[in-house]
Amino acid sequence: MSVIELDHATLQIGGRAVLKDISLAIEPGEFIGVLGPNGAGKTTLMRSILGLLPPSAGRLTVFGHTPRCGDASIGYLPQLRTVLPDLRVRGLDYIASSMHGERWGLPSLSAANRVKIEATLDAVGARDLANRALSDMSGGERQRLLLAQALIGDPKLLLLDEPLISLDARHQEVVIDVIKKVCRERKITVLFSAHELNQLLGAIDRVLYLGNAQAVLGRVDEVVTAPVLSRLYGTEIEVLRAGGHIFVLSRGRDIERAEHMHDHGHAH
Amino acid sequence: MFQYEFMTNAFAAAGMVAVVSGIVGYFLVMRGQTFAGHALSHIGFAGATGAGLIGLAPLWGLVGFTLAAGLVMGLLSERISNRDVAIGVVLALSLGFGLLFLHYYTSFATQATALLFGNVLAVDHTMIATLAALGAITLVALAAIMRPLIFASLQPELAEAKGVSLRFISTAFLAVVALAVSACAQIVGVLMVFTLMVGPAAAAQRVTTGLWAGLMLSAALALGEAWLGIVIAYHTDWPVSFCIAVLSALAYFGALAIPARRAQHAH
Numbered sequence: 062m063s064v065i066e067l068d069h070a071t072l073q074i075g076g077r078a079v080l081k082d083i084s085l086a087i088e089p090g091e092f093i094g095v096l097g098p099n100g101a102g103k104t105t106l107m108r109s110i111l112g113l114l115p116p117s118a119g120r121l122t123v124f125g126h127t128p129r130c131g132d133a134s135i136g137y138l139p140q141l142r143t144v145l146p147d148l149r150v151r152g153l154d155y156i157a158s159s160m161h162g163e164r165w166g167l168p169s170l171s172a173a174n175r176v177k178i179e180a181t182l183d184a185v186g187a188r189d190l191a192n193r194a195l196s197d198m199s200g201g202e203r204q205r206l207l208l209a210q211a212l213i214g215d216p217k218l219l220l221l222d223e224p225l226i227s228l229d230a231r232h233q234e235v236v237i238d239v240i241k242k243v244c245r246e247r248k249i250t251v252l253f254s255a256h257e258l259n260q261l262l263g264a265i266d267r268v269l270y271l272g273n274a275q276a277v278l279g280r281v282d283e284v285v286t287a288p289v290l291s292r293l294y295g296t297e298i299e300v301l302r303a304g305g306h307i308f309v310l311s312r313g314r315d316i317e318r319a320e321h322m323h324d325h326g327h328a329h
Numbered sequence: 330m331f332q333y334e335f336m337t338n339a340f341a342a343a344g345m346v347a348v349v350s351g352i353v354g355y356f357l358v359m360r361g362q363t364f365a366g367h368a369l370s371h372i373g374f375a376g377a378t379g380a381g382l383i384g385l386a387p388l389w390g391l392v393g394f395t396l397a398a399g400l401v402m403g404l405l406s407e408r409i410s411n412r413d414v415a416i417g418v419v420l421a422l423s424l425g426f427g428l429l430f431l432h433y434y435t436s437f438a439t440q441a442t443a444l445l446f447g448n449v450l451a452v453d454h455t456m457i458a459t460l461a462a463l464g465a466i467t468l469v470a471l472a473a474i475m476r477p478l479i480f481a482s483l484q485p486e487l488a489e490a491k492g493v494s495l496r497f498i499s500t501a502f503l504a505v506v507a508l509a510v511s512a513c514a515q516i517v518g519v520l521m522v523f524t525l526m527v528g529p530a531a532a533a534q535r536v537t538t539g540l541w542a543g544l545m546l547s548a549a550l551a552l553g554e555a556w557l558g559i560v561i562a563y564h565t566d567w568p569v570s571f572c573i574a575v576l577s578a579l580a581y582f583g584a585l586a587i588p589a590r591r592a593q594h595a596h
Contacts, residue, residue, distance in 0.1 A: 111490045130492035139486030148483065150359070151538035155483055162480025163491045167472055168540070194538040210487075 062125050064089050064218055064250045065110060070119035072102060072109050079105045081274040082119065087250060089217075092241065093278075094261040095254035097271035098294060098316075103254040104140060106271070107220045110252070111137060123218065131163060136216035136249075138207045140223045141200075152190035152198075153178060156210045181209045185239050201232035208240060212247075219244060221253045225260065233260050240264070258285065259306050285309070330563050335450050339569070342452040342460055343555040346516045347525055349464040351551030353471060353509040354530035355544050356502065360482045363527045364413060365402060365503065368420040370510045370519040372398040375423040377444050377519075378430035387444060388459065391519075392511045394423075399507035403500025447518030447570045449559065460512050467508040474501050479540070516555065517570045524570070525551050528577030532584035550580055 063086040072080040079102040087093055095103050108114045109121055112128035121127070124134065148155075156178050157170045182188045187205040190198065198206065204224050211219055221240065225233045241264045244251050255261055258268070258281070268285065269278045272293030277284050284290075285307055290298040299310040309316045330336045357366045373391040380390025402416070431441055443451065452460075471478075481488040481498045489495055513522045529550035533543045558573035565572075 108490075113490060130490060137487060137490050139484070139490075147361075148359070149534035149538055149543075150483060150540065154538070154540040157540075158479045158483045159487055159491070162477055162484075162488060163493045164476055165473055166476055168476045168479055192538070 062089075063087060064091075064124060065252075066120075066122045066125075067116075068120040068122075070109075070116040070121045072105050072114060073117040074105060074114070078117075078274050080271065080276060083276045084119075085269070085276060085278045087252070087269075087278070089250055090248050091266045092244060092251045092264055093253065094258065094265035094268045095252055095271065096256075096258055096268060101271035101293075102274075102276075103271060104222055106276075107137070107222055107252065107254070110218075110220060111135060133214045134217045136211035136214070136219045138204075138211045138219070138221045138224055141203070141207075141226060148195040151192050151194055152182070152187075152206050153192065155195055155206065156181075156213070159210055160213065177213055178209075181212050182206075184212060184243055185209045199232075200227050201236065204228065204232075204236050205239065208236070208243075212243065215247070217249060219249050219251045221251065223254050223256070225255055225257075230260075237261065237264050258309070262305070262307070281307070330560070335452075336559070336563065338452045338454070338457060339449045339559050340556060342457050343449050343516050343559055343569075344552055345457075345460055345464050346512045347529075347551040347555035348548045349467050349509050350513045350522070350525040351529045351533075351548035352544055353467065353506055354526035354551070355533065355547040356471075356478060356482065357506060358527060358530040358534055359479075360502070362503075362506075363523070363531075365416055366506050366510060366526055367523060368416045368423075369395045369399055369402075369503070369507050370514055370522040371420045371427075372423040373507075373511060373514055374444060374519045375426040375430065377514075378427045378434070378441070381440065382430045382434040387440065388456075388511065388515065391514060392463070392508065395507035395510050396504055398423075399503035400500055403503040404496065443518070444514070445518050445520050446568065447514070447516050447521060449516045449569050450562075452515070456515065460515060463508055463512045467505055467512070470501070470508070471505050474498060474505070478502055517573055521570050521574055524574045524577040525555060528581045529554060532580045535581075535584035536587060554580060 065087040067083045067085050070080070070083050071078050095106070097103060105114065109116060110123055110128055112130045112132065157174070158168065160174050179188065179191065182191055185205050185208050187202065187209055190202055190206050195203065208224065224236055228236065237260060240251065240253070253261065253265070262281065265281070267279060268281050269276060270284050270290070270293055273295045275293060277289055277293065285300055287298055287300050290300060290309060294311065294316070296311055298316070301308040301310060357363055373395040376390035376394025377387035380387050477488065477493045477498050481493050481495050485495055509526065510522055513525050517524050530547040532550055533547035537543050537546055554573055554576040558576055559569055561567065561572040562569040
């Protein structure tokens with residue numbers, strides 16, 4: 062059984078079809094890199110998988126059934142907002158807030174849940190973040206904390222929305238390595254959206270490229286080609302391979318880098 | 330000073346209100362909505378003067394207006410992108426209406442100062458009972474929504490994914506804030522609710538990062554500032570609200586200085 066299956070699904074926001082007539086299937090244990098220009102529907106797709114946005118046409122199933130909000134088998138790391146409030150809350154309380162945070166009444170943290178939090182922090186090598194305030198953490202540390210949180214409850218599917226945003230190259234590698242290691246060990250299926258493909262090349266099994274309301278899923282050498290990307294970007298695209306890197310160019314300019322420069326935190 | 334009834338009344342009223350303000354204010358600061366709290370108190374001013382104009386007790390005008398405004402703000406908050414501007418415009422408009430109501434009800438003008446800057450020394454038994462009820466309702470409502478409120482404040486996207494209605498939480502919370510503001514305005518006045526609702530909470534969050542520790546410290550600071558303020562006012566004859574405002578500012582700036590010093594040691 063596929064983990065995620067889209068059958069002629071259309072995802073619509075405010076009357077605009079962000080993704081139109083999409084059919085694809087993602088298999089258990091796959092590490093999928095989700096790429097595409099801004100507004101191509103990376104976040105929208107994840108929100109649909111979470112059950113927040115039912116398809117306006119067609120079918121979307123997760124683990125064989127219609128997704129519903131609050132499914133514990135899905136771990137989610139939302140895209141970090143651009144403006145972060147000055148959160149003077151320690152890592153432990155931050156993660157604790159998400160544990161049955163939907164219940165009414167006073168918050169409480171059982172000893173068992175405390176152990177769970179410490180174990181998940183250990184798994185991503187971030188035990189020391191439990192007692193530090195979020196406002197004192199670096200971007201990389203914050204992403205580690207969020208990743209630790211997403212792993213609580215042993216999810217079988219992990220949706221990571223731009224976890225590399227605003228991290229420098231060294232921290233990007235660290236985050237990717239941690240995710241890769243933990244997910245291989247636990248056989249978790251991963252959807253990992255990013256701006257740049259090259260960082261992910263060593264980690265992903267397949268790539269899901271979105272653009273122009275379309276989606277193409279396949280191996281990197283099948284998908285990241287001039288004809289496919291030209292169709293998805295709606296403009297002439299060149300793909301250059303050099304030294305184990307792939308450069309996606311539009312009229313001689315590196316399209317991924319150019320976008321990364323002036324985009325931070327547009328949620329689509 | 331406890332031989333005077335007005336003093337024991339002042340301690341009782343200020344104590345209750347300070348604890349409620351410190352606790353509610355903690356979440357106001359956590360959510361970055363302090364400006365909304367400030368605006369609610371100004372809207373309450375129009376409500377209080379309006380109530381005076383039609384012969385009702387100012388407190389009920391205050392409660393009614395802040396509650397209505399809190400609900401509306403909560404329901405609209407997702408749609409208004411530049412919230413600060415919208416809130417600021419409504420805030421100014423409310424003060425304008427407050428002025429208009431005062432203009433038509435001139436005998437009420439003596440109470441205007443009390444509304445704006447508070448008059449805790451004039452609190453009577455009826456008011457204490459009312460404030461106790463208001464405070465109890467506020468805390469019970471807050472306790473009921475506290476868990477999803479913290480979740481929605483810290484991680485809105487994830488909370489939404491887990492089925493928390495962000496709009497409901499935000500609206501319910503602003504209603505709670507409205508009640509706390511109404512009570513707080515009775516002690517320090519609508520212009521100075523920041524002193525008890527924001528100052529102690531912000532200071533507490535600088536000092537501790539634990540949730541419960543922060544809440545307790547915020548409530549304790551607010552209580553200490555309110556009571557000490559009354560004591561200082563008693564001995565100096567300065568206005569109580571002034572004394573509380575000074576203590577609140579001292580605690581906040583004192584707390585700001587602590588991590589700065591720690592950081593220097595670390596380097």
